[in-house]
Amino acid sequence: xxxxxxxxxxxxxxSLGFRRPFIFVLAYVYIDVVSPQRMSYFLLNAxxxxxxxxxxxxxxxxxxxxxKDTRVAPRQGLMLALLAYCYWTTTKADFPIDAAFKWDWxxxxxxxxxxxxxxxxxxxxxxxxxxxxxxxxxxxxISGGVKTALGGGGYGQLKLFVDNNSGLxxxxxxSAVAICVIPLILWxxxxxxxxxxxxxxxxxxxxxxxxxxxxxxxTQARTGLLCIGLLAILMLRDVxxxxxxxxxxxxxxxxxxxxxxxxxxxxxxxxxxYQADASASTxxxxxxxxxxxxxxxxxxxxxxxxxxxxxxxxxxxxxxxGASITVVRTPEIDKSRAYHSAYFEMLGEQGWPGLILWLMxxxxxxxxxxVLRRRYWKAPPDQAxxxxxxTALQHAHMIYLFGATFVGIALNPxxxxxxxxxxxxxxYLARKRAEEGMKPMHKRRDSPAPAAA
Amino acid sequence: MIDSLVLGLxxxxxxxxxxxxxxxxxxxxxxxxxxxxxxxxxxxxxxx
Numbered sequence: 001x002x003x004x005x006x007x008x009x010x011x012x013x014x015s016l017g018f019r020r021p022f023i024f025v026l027a028y029v030y031i032d033v034v035s036p037q038r039m040s041y042f043l044l045n046a047x048x049x050x051x052x053x054x055x056x057x058x059x060x061x062x063x064x065x066x067x068k069d070t071r072v073a074p075r076q077g078l079m080l081a082l083l084a085y086c087y088w089t090t091t092k093a094d095f096p097i098d099a100a101f102k103w104d105w106x107x108x109x110x111x112x113x114x115x116x117x118x119x120x121x122x123x124x125x126x127x128x129x130x131x132x133x134x135x136x137x138x139x140x141x142i143s144g145g146v147k148t149a150l151g152g153g154g155y156g157q158l159k160l161f162v163d164n165n166s167g168l169x170x171x172x173x174x175s176a177v178a179i180c181v182i183p184l185i186l187w188x189x190x191x192x193x194x195x196x197x198x199x200x201x202x203x204x205x206x207x208x209x210x211x212x213x214x215x216x217x218x219t220q221a222r223t224g225l226l227c228i229g230l231l232a233i234l235m236l237r238d239v240x241x242x243x244x245x246x247x248x249x250x251x252x253x254x255x256x257x258x259x260x261x262x263x264x265x266x267x268x269x270x271x272x273x274y275q276a277d278a279s280a281s282t283x284x285x286x287x288x289x290x291x292x293x294x295x296x297x298x299x300x301x302x303x304x305x306x307x308x309x310x311x312x313x314x315x316x317x318x319x320x321x322g323a324s325i326t327v328v329r330t331p332e333i334d335k336s337r338a339y340h341s342a343y344f345e346m347l348g349e350q351g352w353p354g355l356i357l358w359l360m361x362x363x364x365x366x367x368x369x370x371v372l373r374r375r376y377w378k379a380p381p382d383q384a385x386x387x388x389x390x391t392a393l394q395h396a397h398m399i400y401l402f403g404a405t406f407v408g409i410a411l412n413p414x415x416x417x418x419x420x421x422x423x424x425x426x427x428y429l430a431r432k433r434a435e436e437g438m439k440p441m442h443k444r445r446d447s448p449a450p451a452a453a
Numbered sequence: 454m455i456d457s458l459v460l461g462l463x464x465x466x467x468x469x470x471x472x473x474x475x476x477x478x479x480x481x482x483x484x485x486x487x488x489x490x491x492x493x494x495x496x497x498x499x500x501x
Contacts, residue, residue, distance in 0.1 A: 002457070009464050016471045020480055023471055030467060066481070124479045131470055139463040146455050161456060194473055 003043050006036045010049060014056070021060030025119050026132040028053035028112065032413050033136035035169075038162045054112065061119055069434070071427040075364050075419065076114050082350075082357045083110040086303075089350055093302020102303035106411045113416035120424025121431075123385075124193070129421055130184055131194055137414070138208055140168055141178050145211025148218030158218045168414060175224025176403025177414055178215035179231055183392035183399075185209055191385040217260060220267045223406045230402045234395045238388075281332070283340045283406070285313035290339065290348040300351030307336045342404035345411075358410060362401055365422045369394035372429060386429065393422050 013030070017023040031037070031053055037045045086106060093099030120126050140160050147158060160169045168174050189197050189205040197205075216224025232249055239245040257265070289309045293301065301308070314329040339345040346355040372390035376383055400415050409415065478485035 002460070005460070005464075009468065012468055013471055016475050020475050022480060023474065026471065026474075122479060122481065122483050124474070124477060124483075128470065128474050128480065132467065135463050135467050135470065139459060142463065143456055143459040146459065150455075194470055194477075 003040045006040055006044050010036070010044075014053075017056060017060075021057070021064055022119060022125055022128070024053055024057035024060055025116065026128060028057055029129065029132045029417060030136045032112075032417075033133065033168060034139050035162070035167060054108075057119070058115065061115075065119065066121065067118075069431055070118060071430060073117065073423045073427055075361055075368075075423055076117060078357055078361045078364070079110050079114050079416075079419075082354065082361065083107060083114070085354055085357060086110070086350060089300055089302045089354065093305070095302070095304045095307050098307060099303035105413070106303070109411060109413035109416045112413070113420045116417065116420030117423035117427055120421070120428060123428065126389075126421060126424050126428060127192065127194060129417070129424070131188065131192070133414070133417055133421075134181055134184060134188070134208075137168065137177060137181060138211075140174055141181075141211050141215060142208065144174065144178075144218050145214040148214040168412075171219030172221040172223045172403075172407045173409055173412065175216045175219050175221035176227050176400060176407060176409070178212040179224055179227035180396045180399040180403065180418075182209050182212050182231055183234075183395040185212070187385075187388055187392040191388060217264050220264050222268060223403045225268050226406070227399050227403045230399050231395070234398065238391065281313050281315050282311065282334050282337050285311040285334070286337045286339055287341060287344050290344045294347055294351055298351050300347070300349050300354055303349050305348050306338055306345075309337055310335050311337055339408045341406060342401075342408055342410035345408040361419065362397065362415075365397050365419055366394055366401075368426050369397070369422060372426065376429075386425075389425065393418065393425065397422070 010027070013023060013027045017027060028050065031050045037047075037049055086103065090096075090099045090103040116129070120129065144158055144160050158171060160171075160174065162169050168177055185205050185208055188195070189202050191197070192201060195201045213228065216222075216228065236242055236245065286306065286309060289311050290306075293305070293309075297305075311334050313332055313334075315332050317328045317330070319326050319328050339348055343355065346358045350358070369390045373387050373394065376386040376390070379386055397415070397418060400409075400418070404410065474480050
């Protein structure tokens with residue numbers, strides 16, 4: 001039954017795509033995030049729906065889309081360079097078969113991110129892309145949120161449609177992504193035009209935010225809690241009454257604590273006593289191994305290079321109370337331990353050049369969004385949506401990159417869609433300024449400095 | 454049960470989004486007249 005529903009849905013979306021080819025781009029976004037073929041038992045997993053969507057998207061863009069004044073941002077060039085570099089490291093990878101498997105999805109994510117901004121020629125397309133990303137990821141988040149609220153969940157226990165812990169269906173990844181999309185949801189509750197922000201949109205938006213906040217509880221992923229902390233700090237930038245906000249957030253946290261499952265509170269407590277936790281201790285040991293590895297392999301070991309690691313570390317626990325407290329060190333050995341950090345993932349697999357390219361792509365996005373945020377801070381009412389959108393995209397990216405410190409999500413397709421949306425907004429605004437011969441930044445020099453900038 | 458309800462909700466909204474986009478000329482061309490502008494009759498009055 002579910003298969004037939006998916007087929008009917010995809011058939012409807014694809015048929016709309018033949019009327020409006022940009023919808024093929026949205027179809028690819030949906031398929032990449034939700035992976036309906038993985039939830040399907042027959043029919044759907046027999047068709048290469050993802051390849052079909054991207055094929056139609058590229059062909060229809062080539063054949064029909066207006067390419068007048070098409071702009072290419074430097075970050076698209078950087079992603080192309082990273083793509084070529086990753087190909088080169090894959091050809092000389094330490095584990096060629098495993099590396100080829102990862103390359104198979106990485107190149108698609110990067111290639112789509114390079115292509116995506118070329119299609120984002122109108123404001124409505126940028127909004128549509130973000131809305132499709134949100135509603136697609138909401139499929140996983142709402143399901144997880146409802147199950148958590150009903151008492152389900154647990155570390156590695158929360159059932160999110162598919163059990164194979166891949167893509168966005170892995171607990172730590174979906175926790176970080178769920179928190180990173182909150183700024184975008186808030187933007188839609190104020191500036192959306194596809195669904196103008198009435199009481200229904202606001203109710204759905206706030207309910208979705210609540211589900212997002214429940215994801216770290218349901219998955220018991222510590223990364224998610226840290227991301228919530230960063231979100232709370234970032235939101236301070238734009239709130240009008242900061243002391244009221246801080247007081248409200250603190251009160252909310254205090255009220256929420258009694259409702260949190262004990263298992264969640266205990267696991268979050270291990271953030272402070274991370275040395276006693278095998279998961280956290282091995283991370284630090286793997287990071288140390290990676291730093292040693294790149295001393296002899298500065299160009300990295302190709303995808304999946306971590307498989308060769310063998311780490312020894314001491315699990316440190318304090319036993320007893322008061323004067324009889326003792327520190328117990330238990331030697332542990334682990335093999336083929338994953339990086340558990342996007343930064344070390346890039347360093348170990350792609351070496352220093354890969355890490356530098358990757359950092360330039362992502363930090364460049366944060367800087368560009370800050371430029372747009374300030375440039376359009378005092379924009380006229382018809383451009384009032386721009387600065388908040390740049391801010392939302394920037395905050396989403398910062399939360400993702402913060403979560404990426406503890407999860408190996410360096411090349412996750414979702415963040416490259418976010419990067420694509422940032423570049424699309426940037427090039428769209430550059431085109432607009434060129435068309436109108438207007439530079440709001442110059443106009444604003446006479447106006448007072450923004451209060452929260 | 455929960456999964457089916459959630460799939461129905463989000464996929465319904467995705468479909469509604471695509472439908473609204475299809476009927477909005479601003480998706481491809483921002484200089485096109487807005488879709489929600491009701492077509493005018495010969496006499497200049499807005500049709501219901």
